[in-house]
Structures are given as structure tokens and as C-alpha cells.
Amino acid sequence: DTGVSQDPRHKITKRGQNVTFRCDPISEHNRLYWYRQTLGQGPEFLTYFQNEAQLEKSRLLSDRFSAERPKGSFSTLEIQRTEQGDSAMYLCASSGDRDSAFFGQGTRLTVV
Amino acid sequence: AQTVTQSQPEMSVQEAETVTLSCTYDTSESNYYLFWYKQPPSRQMILVIRQEAYKQQNATENRFSVNFQKAAKSFSLKISDSQLGDTAMYFCAFTPPGNTPLVFGKGTRLSVIA
Secondary structure, eight states, X not given: OOOOEEEOSEEEEOTXXXXXXXXXXXTTOOEEEEEEEOTTSOOEEEEEEETTEEEEEOTXXXXXXXXXXXXXXXXXXXXXXXXXXXXXXXXXXEEOSSSOOEEOOOEEEEEO | OXXXXXXXXXXXXXXXXXXXXXXXXXXXXXXXXXXXXXXXXXXXXXEEEEEETTOOSOOEETTEEEEEETTTTEEEEEEOXXXXXXXXXXXXXXXXXXXXXXXXXXXXXXXXXX
16 A cells, blocks of 8 residues: 555645545545645644545535545545635544554645 | 654854754654654655654664653754764654644754765
């Protein structure tokens, strides 16, 4: 297993467009987390899944954001009608029941 | 609400020297986990060390060790024999039991100077 994988690594989009990011967790991990990180800040929690169930969503996750994890495997994070304030690094992490969280390399989103 | 505070935005250290990064946290939980993560420039977040609050013994991982003071809610990271590859952002993070989402501090940018 090569760890947590995120795709794409970089995305440039025009304001108002929709974007979708994908995260493939470590295969035996049942928990999957999405975070957002802006320049000079620590990661901020967005949402997380245990298997296919979305257990918690942050207040940061506006109605324009939606996340899915069909079949409890990979996850997607979609942002509709992107705004310049959505520009950030989107990080995915996964963990087992008693494990520490392991992070992917992130998707850097730039909204122009 | 749980919060994590890193009071040192930037630090520097000479190669081969020792440096200590500070972290304090606030929680009403009695059991929890604390972590230090490293994020090198343009690279992914890597787990450095983990401490379980019910364990009194401080965690160590090779050149990395922590000073965990539960009563003071303090969790500092000591890096011994600093290497150029230690240059990175270091984030302190907290989570209560149950693998709930991590709460991160704002990070400390560490530069190791040759």
C-alpha cells in the first residue's frame, strides 16, 4: 500500500465553476477525514466518514460543499460555484480504529 | 471547545543542536491523544510522534521526544541533533479518544541552518 492518495495535486478553476477532488485512503483504514489548510495556518477540519457514513461536518462546510464515500472506500469532495475564498490546500487523511491519522499530499485549489 | 496553541510562529536552530517547540492545549477531557506532525515545504504531513494522555512516560522516537505535562496542559517537542531535513512546519494536534478529527495549532516554522 502506498499510503493516502489524492487527485489532482493541483487545480486551477474559474470562479463559479464546480470542482471535485478524490481521496483514496489506506486500504484497511475505515475512517477518512477532509481538512482545509490556508497559507500559514494549521489544517481545519471539514468532515469525516466512518466507512460510508458521514459522521460529522464542520460549520466551515457551507452548502456549496459536499462529500461522499460510496462503499466506504475512496471519497470525493465537491465544491460548487467556487469562490476566491475557496482557494486553499485540501487535505485528506485516513485512520483505523486505534491508529493515528495519515495524510495524503493534498490538492491545491486556486480559484481565479 | 478544544484549542491548541503554538506560541512560536518561527524558530531556527543550528545543525546538530537541540531545539524545543512549545504547544499548549485546552480541554475538559481526561483522556486524549496528542501529536506532532511535520510538513516539509510542498510536501505531505508526516506523523512525528504521538502521546497518549493516560501514559505518564514521555514518548520518544529516535531524535524526537516530548515533554508532556498534563496538569499544565503542555506538550513540547524536543528535536536533538537537528538535521537540515528537519526544516519544516511543525503542527501540534489533539484528539479525544475514538479517532475523532484532529484539532491543530497554527504551526511553528522551523529552519535548520548549516
